[in-house]
Amino acid sequence: MDHPVILKISNLSKSFGPVRALRGVDLELRRGEIHAIAGENGAGKSTLMKVIDGILLPDGGDIVIDGKPVTIASPTEAQKLGIGFVHQEIALCPDVSVAENIFMGVTNTSKALLMNYADLRKRASAILRQLGDINASALVRTLSISQQQLVEIAKALTLDCRILIFDEPTAALTEREAKILFEIIHRLASRGIAIIYISHRMAEIFDNCDRVTVLRDGRYITTHDIRDTTPEQVVAAMVGRVIDKLYPEKQRADERSEEVILDVSNLCEATRFRDVSFQLKKGEILGLGGLIGAGRSEIVKGICRLEGEVTGTVALHGKPLSLAHYGDSIDAGMVYLSEDRKGDGLFLDMSIASNISALAVERVASRAGLINAGRETRQAQELGRRLALKCGHVNDAVSTLSGGNQQKVAIAKMLSVAPKVIFLDEPTRGVDVGAKAEIHRIVRDLARSGVGVIIISSELPELIGVCDRVLVVREGRITGEVTGDDMTEENIMYLASIADERPRAA
Amino acid sequence: MATTSNPVNGEAGSTGNALGRLFRMRETGLILIIAVLFIVMSFASPYFLTWDNMRAMAMAFAVEGIVVVGMTILLISGGIDLSVGSVTALAMVIAGWLFLNGLDPWTASLVAIMACTAIGAIMGFFVTKVGLHHFIVSLAVMVIARGLCLLGTGGRPLGLYTLPPEFKFIGQGSIGPIPVVIVIFVLFVVVFDFMLRRTTIFRKVFYTGSNEKAAAYSGIRTTKVIFLTTTLCAALSGVAGIIYMARFGSAQPTFGVGMELNVIAAAVIGGASLKGGSGTILGAILGTILLSVVSSSLALLDVSIYWQDIIRGSILLTAVTIDHYLNKRRG
Numbered sequence: 001m002d003h004p005v006i007l008k009i010s011n012l013s014k015s016f017g018p019v020r021a022l023r024g025v026d027l028e029l030r031r032g033e034i035h036a037i038a039g040e041n042g043a044g045k046s047t048l049m050k051v052i053d054g055i056l057l058p059d060g061g062d063i064v065i066d067g068k069p070v071t072i073a074s075p076t077e078a079q080k081l082g083i084g085f086v087h088q089e090i091a092l093c094p095d096v097s098v099a100e101n102i103f104m105g106v107t108n109t110s111k112a113l114l115m116n117y118a119d120l121r122k123r124a125s126a127i128l129r130q131l132g133d134i135n136a137s138a139l140v141r142t143l144s145i146s147q148q149q150l151v152e153i154a155k156a157l158t159l160d161c162r163i164l165i166f167d168e169p170t171a172a173l174t175e176r177e178a179k180i181l182f183e184i185i186h187r188l189a190s191r192g193i194a195i196i197y198i199s200h201r202m203a204e205i206f207d208n209c210d211r212v213t214v215l216r217d218g219r220y221i222t223t224h225d226i227r228d229t230t231p232e233q234v235v236a237a238m239v240g241r242v243i244d245k246l247y248p249e250k251q252r253a254d255e256r257s258e259e260v261i262l263d264v265s266n267l268c269e270a271t272r273f274r275d276v277s278f279q280l281k282k283g284e285i286l287g288l289g290g291l292i293g294a295g296r297s298e299i300v301k302g303i304c305r306l307e308g309e310v311t312g313t314v315a316l317h318g319k320p321l322s323l324a325h326y327g328d329s330i331d332a333g334m335v336y337l338s339e340d341r342k343g344d345g346l347f348l349d350m351s352i353a354s355n356i357s358a359l360a361v362e363r364v365a366s367r368a369g370l371i372n373a374g375r376e377t378r379q380a381q382e383l384g385r386r387l388a389l390k391c392g393h394v395n396d397a398v399s400t401l402s403g404g405n406q407q408k409v410a411i412a413k414m415l416s417v418a419p420k421v422i423f424l425d426e427p428t429r430g431v432d433v434g435a436k437a438e439i440h441r442i443v444r445d446l447a448r449s450g451v452g453v454i455i456i457s458s459e460l461p462e463l464i465g466v467c468d469r470v471l472v473v474r475e476g477r478i479t480g481e482v483t484g485d486d487m488t489e490e491n492i493m494y495l496a497s498i499a500d501e502r503p504r505a506a
Numbered sequence: 507m508a509t510t511s512n513p514v515n516g517e518a519g520s521t522g523n524a525l526g527r528l529f530r531m532r533e534t535g536l537i538l539i540i541a542v543l544f545i546v547m548s549f550a551s552p553y554f555l556t557w558d559n560m561r562a563m564a565m566a567f568a569v570e571g572i573v574v575v576g577m578t579i580l581l582i583s584g585g586i587d588l589s590v591g592s593v594t595a596l597a598m599v600i601a602g603w604l605f606l607n608g609l610d611p612w613t614a615s616l617v618a619i620m621a622c623t624a625i626g627a628i629m630g631f632f633v634t635k636v637g638l639h640h641f642i643v644s645l646a647v648m649v650i651a652r653g654l655c656l657l658g659t660g661g662r663p664l665g666l667y668t669l670p671p672e673f674k675f676i677g678q679g680s681i682g683p684i685p686v687v688i689v690i691f692v693l694f695v696v697v698f699d700f701m702l703r704r705t706t707i708f709r710k711v712f713y714t715g716s717n718e719k720a721a722a723y724s725g726i727r728t729t730k731v732i733f734l735t736t737t738l739c740a741a742l743s744g745v746a747g748i749i750y751m752a753r754f755g756s757a758q759p760t761f762g763v764g765m766e767l768n769v770i771a772a773a774v775i776g777g778a779s780l781k782g783g784s785g786t787i788l789g790a791i792l793g794t795i796l797l798s799v800v801s802s803s804l805a806l807l808d809v810s811i812y813w814q815d816i817i818r819g820s821i822l823l824t825a826v827t828i829d830h831y832l833n834k835r836r837g
Contacts, residue, residue, distance in 0.1 A: 306723065327725035336723065344719035349783060350712065358713055358724040361706040370704045413724070 012061030084156030099124035146177035247465030267312035273476035287467030333420035404435025576742030584782030591762030592651035597747025602757025626740025630733035677753030715782025
């Protein structure tokens with residue numbers, strides 16, 4: 001790489017009261033490179049980005065752009081220096097057109113009294129053309145999440161930037177959409193824009209980036225050329241210890257059992273899935289793979305009656321179940337871990353203890369229906385210890401915990417009812433590498449102890465790394481099953497997306 | 507990070523926490539403010555700390571306090587009810603009309619409370635089954651119930667001079683030195699405060715209000731919970747209406763106009779959130795007491811009645827603002 005250095009940061013530090021978020025961080029960014037920043041939650045990635053974007057002022061250190069030392073005092077100044085930021089969370093106005101959203105910043109600083117919508121649309125269309133097929137006059141609300149993400153990128157591009165920061169942009173995207181996004185990122189890089197790419201996903205970093213800088217506890221650890229390193233090395237640098245295996249040991253041959261825990265047959269729902277039949281055996285971890293929107297979550301929610309009117313039979317340990325409501329499913333021993341932890345998985349402003357008991361408050365109450373606070377606290381402490389939950393007191397609000405620990409609370413909530421089968425929908429989304437490995441180990445231990453485990457994950461390496469068998473879902477049907485050495489990304493993607501290669505019926 | 511990596515705490519650390527929590531609690535702050543008001547007022551007006559004035563103040567908030575109980579529970583579940591004032595009046599009018607038409611007052615009251623409960627159930631139906639917002643549904647019911655009151659009475663109060671003394675005892679009698687109204691009020695508060703803190707049923711109200719979707723994903727039938735809290739609030743308004751009738755010895759079709767604002771303000775000052783998921787009965791009652799003490803103080807100090815509304819509104823705004831910043835700092 002002999003491209004000139006565009007941004008050089010050295011010895012940057014930033015404290016919030018006693019918390020030292022950055023201590024002596026270095027970063028060197030070259031023209032046209034895609035530079036990954038890796039680190040666990042709390043490593044200082046977002047603080048570093050906020051400093052680059054002018055949202056935060058550093059306490060010390062130097063920022064040099066094109067050889068000139070600069071102070072970036074506000075996002076507006078960052079824009080003037082050619083720094084664009086595509087935020088992780090989409091911040092668009094849903095009831096306003098794409099064009100108006102793209103030029104929100106420009107409109108905001110414009111002195112003109114009247115809006116020139118025709119001109120706005122024309123300029124928006126010109127930018128959108130580079131990115132994909134989006135109508136500039138469409139309302140943002142009518143777009144898919146990935147299209148909205150493209151609008152965010154378009155917004156950054158209007159600023160004519162030379163440095164573009166992407167903060168976990170693929171978190172809400174399907175594999176296919178992510179692929180398109182990466183094509184765009186590569187195209188931008190080839191035009192000489194320097195890209196900073198923040199991600200938890202090793203596979204993405206290693207497939208798309210040129211270099212990677214690792215931060216840990218606010219410190220600069222290392223920068224590698226991607227060609228000269230391995231995911232294991234990067235993860236080791238991130239967590240500060242060698243994680244010899246990213247994934248726990250799989251089921252051994254002598255652990256295999258023919259005992260069927262869950263038997264689903266001919267499960268159908270009006271529009272979302274049909275003829276779903278499979279068996280879950282004791283001790284195995286069964287994966288559901290497929291594209292987002294293929295119907296994986298819907299199938300699992302259908303089985304435990306969370307959503308949809310379903311027909312077909314579900315038998316647990318050989319006994320057919322008749323469930324009217326998710327409450328019946330919990331009573332029978334089947335529980336679901338939501339993919340949207342903050343949206344519908346947890347009660348963020350309530351205490352850890354009352355979150356954990358939410359599935360069955362009756363378990364910590366007397367027969368007369370009076371909650372026993374001591375029992376509730378003890379239950380939370382016991383499950384917390386079992387899952388190595390890091391928290392202050394179990395009466396603290398869940399919102400005080402990190403993503404990984406929040407997820408452990410959600411898992412503890414499931415375990416509070418001693419379930420027979422658990423459905424885990426994206427169990428490690430938004431969770432950092434260390435906690436991810438712990439969650440995988442917990443899940444494996446549960447499977448060993450006889451709990452049936454079904455995992456949905458859009459991260460193929462996770463699915464392959466954790467599961468003993470993967471069923472692939474496409475357009476609401478199970479299109480195939482892979483086990484052992486057949487569990488490869490290629491095979492799963494093939495089964496998941498082959499429908500799209502079929503010529504479309506007229 | 508070092509600060510959060512303690513292991514799961516044992517009970518050892520909880521005493522310090524409990525004291526801290528007591529200190530941070532909304533109730534503690536309210537009690538302090540009320541105490542300060544008492545001290546200041548006892549100097550400002552010799553009449554303030556007399557038994558008669560205490561009794562009058564307590565009578566003023568006691569019946570409304572029963573409505574506050576229902577409203578607080580409804581707010582915790584994420585709902586709101588603007589119709590409480592009209593429904594209270596309607597209970598009076600129904601019971602009064604039935605009594606004047608020959609029914610005994612006890613049966614008439616029971617029917618009136620049941621009618622209010624049914625109104626709550628209808629509101630619950632529109633909210634949970636049809637999917638309309640509490641605000642709009644209860645706004646419509648507020649107007650309809652008031653209309654029914656005026657229709658049933660021709661707009662004039664019904665004088666119930668022949669109410670038997672046993673019935674009037676509810677609203678006018680005393681047990682020893684303590685008015686029956688206050689006994690009833692304390693009973694409601696104690697029972698519902700205990701239930702809200704301890705029972706599984708009311709825990710589900712908190713879950714539902716805190717995050718309705720997460721509650722549904724925990725197997726809780728959230729529509730049932732919301733239906734019940736909506737119905738309960740209207741039923742308690744009905745109870746309050748009957749006590750008012752026994753106290754006044756008449757049924758007043760225009761009674762309770764603007765009551766909903768007072769009641770919601772009291773609950774919110776007491777820590778209930780309009781977003782649902784938080785609130786306590788004790789806090790809401792302290793909110794009611796605070797508003798009532800302020801009103802009474804202003805009256806004793808000869809402050810114009812018009813100023814009183816302005817001051818009450820300012821107190822609400824101040825309480826909510828302080829709370830907002832406290833929450834921000836914590837969160």
